[in-house]
Amino acid sequence: MNRKHLYLISGLGADERVFQHLQFPPDYELHYLPWIPPLPDESISSYAARMAESITTDGPVSLLGLSFGGIMSVEIAKIRPVSQNILISSIKNTQEKPGYFNWVLRLHLLQLPDFLIFQNRRFVVERYMDVQSAEEKELLRAYLAKKDYAYTRWAVNVMLHWQNEYLPENLVHINGDKDHPFPIKYVHPTHIIHNGGHFMVMNRAEEISRILAENLL
Template identity: 70%
Template sequence: MSSKHLYLISGLGADERVFQQLRFPDGYEVHFLPWITPQPHEPISSYAARMAAGITADGQVSLAGLSFGGIMSIEIAKLRPIHQTILLSSIKQTSEKPAYFNWIRRLQLTKLPDFIIFQNRTRIVEYYMDVSSPEEKQLLRDYLARKDYAYSRWAFDVILNWENEFRPQNLVHIHGDKDHPFPIKYLQPTHIIRNAGHFMVYNRAVEVSQILAEVLS
């Protein structure tokens, strides 16, 4: 029997700790696929190809991507065989992009200086991520303390301008109905977690793990 592998891709600026509350079904080897440094103005297709090179396991490969990691999971699925693509608090096609993306793009807000975009953003990000416990807030502040601004700007532009109609086979989309960055009114997820926000992978991990057990069985 061939081995089964699940690769996890975190959200923008996050790492494998964001998945630490999840429990995965037996029979899978679980790996974390880390973000890499983008080249200046690198298109998402090129970046996805370089990131996909980190998938080295033999056997059946599935992907689970959180937020921006979900977008990257779809881009990787365009390039290599993926058994199942699982989106967590993410979007899967152009029509699911929220309306406020257009305002950010038109106003060119991502071109503002670093000190305006990245300083004093903690409270706003805590609200949008829907974090509440001290542990969640500390984890988020650890991420925000990083000063990889070039990567963040690249990722913002990629997300705002992402266009996609491709749907991978065996696509699963798990979403909270209180998600702020990607409001559910624009989406058609396969699974909805009630009263869950963008950080549901951490603070609603029991429900997310139950769905993962169902879809990966």
Template identity: 60%
Template sequence: MSKKHIYLISGLGADERVFRNLVFPEGYEAHYLSWIRPLSPDEPISEYASRMARRIVHPDPVLLGLSFGGMMCIEIARQMPVEKVILLSSVKHKGELPPWYNGLARLVLRRLPDRLLFHRRRFVVKLFMQASAEDEKQLLNDYLSRNDYSYTRWALNAVLHWQNEWIPPGCVHIHGSSDRPFPRRYVHPTHTILKGGHFMVMNRAAEINRILERELL
């Protein structure tokens, strides 16, 4: 039996460590697709996705994306054939973004300098990410220690301006009922993890793995 290939895209500012508790069914080989530097602060998400997709070397892969990585998976799936798109703690289209991701938020992002927008973000990030265990907190601390904000500013801008209305056929959407960045009341997932937060990829992995086993067989 030939192997199937699943490409993983992490959330904004995270890396492949967030996926370390996931287990995929026999016959699947996982590949982490790391973030790349945007060409400009206003690079369209579609063009960024096209550059990401060039590093996918297997035909008809499964794409699995966490948070902003899920949005990126959808943008990639618009441009190349894929077997399936799986979203974790993410949104499928612009209608699932909470209403406060609006024109005012875009204006604030555009007007505020880095020192005001990012230097005091620690409380907000920890509140929204809902990390509890020490390894989760370590990942957040690693993210918060970075001082290059060009990618972060680009990614936030891409989220706030996302206009997608297309949902990939057979899209699997796993979401936590207690998610804060993308509250459950605005999204319509195929699977809901009761009391799961935005970091459930790490602390509720056993439940996610059971769903993945059913969906990938």
């Protein structure tokens, strides 16, 4: 059996544990592409190039990106051979950026001090992310416990300013119609999960796995 290579990119502040409930076709070898510390004022294209250095497979690979990881997968596809991009709970171009991005920029909210932005945000984030089970809450709280605020500020800033018209070939885009960070009214996915929220990679994994099985090349 010829092995195919699928690189997984988690969302902002997350790691490979968010993919633990997904099932993939047996001919795919899975790799997790870890986040790396950004350089001061680094552009998203520069960051994507450095992140892509961890892809050790020769030739085209497939990328699966969750949330901010989906944006990063599109950037990586601009600079190295990618046979297929799969986006989950994400956006693929400038037109899909939600309207609230603009008022976050206009109000200069990222200029607020860390204690106003990051502390005591757990309950808001849990609701915003549509966290449901005790397992999901525990995982999200582990992410929120991280204190790398400089990385979070960088990631949110480049996402707010992201400009992209490039669409990779063989794109599969899966979003829920109850996604709060990326509302469905702005997004035009290839597949919609009914009542799926932003954390559906865990609580709707069976449906997502079925879509992957039917659409992975």
